[in-house]
Amino acid sequence: MIIHTKEPFNAEPSLARLRASSITAQPDFYVRSHGKIPQLDEKTHRLHVAGEVRTPLDLSITELRDRFTLSTVTAVMQCAGNRRLDMQAVKPTSGDPWAPGAIGNAEWTGVSLADVLQAAGASAEPGLHVAFEACDEIEMPDEGRFNYGVSIPIGKAMSPEVLLAFEMNGEALAREHGYPLRVVVPGFAGVRSPKWLTAIIVQDRPSDNHMQQRDYKLVPAEMTANTVNWDQGITIYDMPLNSAICEPAARAEMKAGLATLRGYAIATAREVVRVDVSIDGGRNWRQAELEHDAEAPWSWSFWTATVDLPKGEHELAVRAWDSAGQTQPAQPDDTWNFKGYLSAAWHRVHVSAT
Amino acid sequence: MIIHTKEPFNAEPSLARLRASSITAQPDFYVRSHGKIPQLDEKTHRLHVAGEVRTPLDLSITELRDRFTLSTVTAVMQCAGNRRLDMQAVKPTSGDPWAPGAIGNAEWTGVSLADVLQAAGASAEPGLHVAFEACDEIEMPDEGRFNYGVSIPIGKAMSPEVLLAFEMNGEALAREHGYPLRVVVPGFAGVRSPKWLTAIIVQDRPSDNHMQQRDYKLVPAEMTANTVNWDQGITIYDMPLNSAICEPAARAEMKAGLATLRGYAIATAREVVRVDVSIDGGRNWRQAELEHDAEAPWSWSFWTATVDLPKGEHELAVRAWDSAGQTQPAQPDDTWNFKGYLSAAWHRVHVSAT
Structure with missing residues (x-):
């Protein structure tokens, strides 16, 4: 821990x-x-x-x-x-x-x-x-x-x-x-x-x-x-739509080529209907595969995406969409508050591939 | 019409x-x-x-x-x-x-x-x-x-x-x-x-x-x-959180000084809990007053805000927050799709004050 x-x-x-x-x-x-x-x-x-x-x-x-x-x-x-x-x-x-x-x-x-x-x-x-x-x-x-x-x-x-x-x-x-x-x-x-x-x-x-x-x-x-x-x-009662990249870790040094991104997404009382991932900080997106236990509506969704990482520095990003067609804000600046609650902007992870 | x-x-x-x-x-x-x-x-x-x-x-x-x-x-x-x-x-x-x-x-x-x-x-x-x-x-x-x-x-x-x-x-x-x-x-x-x-x-x-x-x-x-x-x-079934500035109209020419902004916000099955307005394109925000008929949960919320507009060009903006602490994306680029559905980024209206 x-x-x-x-x-x-x-x-x-x-x-x-x-x-x-x-x-x-x-x-x-x-x-x-x-x-x-x-x-x-x-x-x-x-x-x-x-x-x-x-x-x-x-x-x-x-x-x-x-x-x-x-x-x-x-x-x-x-x-x-x-x-x-x-x-x-x-x-x-x-x-x-x-x-x-x-x-x-x-x-x-x-x-x-x-x-x-x-x-x-x-x-x-x-x-x-x-x-x-x-x-x-x-x-x-x-x-x-x-x-x-x-x-x-x-x-x-x-x-x-x-x-x-x-x-x-x-x-x-x-x-x-x-x-x-x-x-x-x-x-x-x-x-x-x-x-x-x-x-x-x-x-x-x-x-x-x-x-x-x-x-x-x-x-x-x-x-x-x-x-x-x-x-x-x-x-604060209900929580907002959120998602995170769990793997790779922030600042990971990776091999260039195919890489698997994994994470979670959560929409509380709604459903996560899509998760997009990006390897260029959100300029281009592709859809991740979602796993959700339909019998467990209060559970999270796990997602997995395979991407092709060229050599160099990359900003990985993830965002989820819920069943009302809502998605996450792009920047943490957009929702900043002095208590630091409900931080739910696109999660970004910097990695380098060699 | x-x-x-x-x-x-x-x-x-x-x-x-x-x-x-x-x-x-x-x-x-x-x-x-x-x-x-x-x-x-x-x-x-x-x-x-x-x-x-x-x-x-x-x-x-x-x-x-x-x-x-x-x-x-x-x-x-x-x-x-x-x-x-x-x-x-x-x-x-x-x-x-x-x-x-x-x-x-x-x-x-x-x-x-x-x-x-x-x-x-x-x-x-x-x-x-x-x-x-x-x-x-x-x-x-x-x-x-x-x-x-x-x-x-x-x-x-x-x-x-x-x-x-x-x-x-x-x-x-x-x-x-x-x-x-x-x-x-x-x-x-x-x-x-x-x-x-x-x-x-x-x-x-x-x-x-x-x-x-x-x-x-x-x-x-x-x-x-x-x-x-x-x-x-x-x-598309449920609709996302959205809000709009209805007054002033886009490209309005206004008198500098106190001005009243009016609009609507809608959170479908959730509740609109806050509406923020900005006169500088979203760099600074203040809260609008909300009117909502508690007996009509499927109705929209009307909002009103009085702002002090200096002389010059202004980008007014509005965004709503729902009862799960979710808010709207900042830019329409973030949710663009070729059918043009669910356009729900901050609504921006350009006005000039003389």
């Missing part, structure tokens, strides 16, 4: 390792944490369900497993800061310099959040929000200490793909991935899928936690850390 | 007229037709429902109105070639040079397609398609004469927003808008919403009509009319 910070622990795999398997093994799965990784025990851990519900619940992990039907969803989890490195090349941003590895795809097993909310007699009235509280503790200079918390709109919370998960790829969640219980909200930025979950509150407004209100928003390009008005930021 | 061709009749309104009302009046609504506008009579017109259905139907307009619940949906209709003019500035394409006026928003009244399919006992099996046949006749050099036909996937056909419509804005459909019966598929390109509808066929494959198979596909940039392989094109 490429470790960005040791505490809180933030790390991503190498891109070649990421691209080796469509299901990302737990040890290769990026870790984004905001505080110390909690030491929890599934025998004593409890989940509270409260707020606008008829019957508040207080459940152990065993009770969750026994009372509700288990289901498995294959879904990508990705950090809102994935590929921030490319945005930092334009102008500095806050946050860790994530390469395109702050993403992974896993088979998540757990119980449906909708089932648990229904058991609690939660209202599904539009306009409600489902807030999550977790037991990781965050310390911030101006905010003091607080526990991690975020929320999602009730409509998404009631969707069948949203899980309270115990397992990743058929194994118990590793500590750094949220043992013994985490939320998995397919399609949404990782920030909305808290690890180490302790409480679910149904309420008439988004979470008032720092993480919801004063972070993880898309702010206009002209705002800086000093001038930011968080109320003008757009809360 | 700005008339592109008289026969078939293809015309769009001026942008100032388009922006004058969030609901577009019938006489201001763009017309895209592929053949002569049929002369039909609602007293004798009939609709057939056949294919993979338990009970084929043969209904008059009166029977449609009497047997099914009427509903009204406010929705944008837009041509896949809207804003083609901007793509043609890069390199010639086929098709009419539509400005950003090949779009309109109306209150459509009719019956739910899903209700009619259910009455016919249609299967809702994924993988099925609902083909539409219409009575406008098209003549093409290599194809001879044929009737207009297209299809949509069954999942969309069964969605409650899809109508068989008789009325636009509380009036009978005008002849050029499909009297006495048309399909309205909110979110999808206009090509999938046939006018002058005569038949609905549930089948295991997309329509084999020319319109479905050898037109209205997104093809890669390197294909031309001579080299096109339609099987590699992506059928």
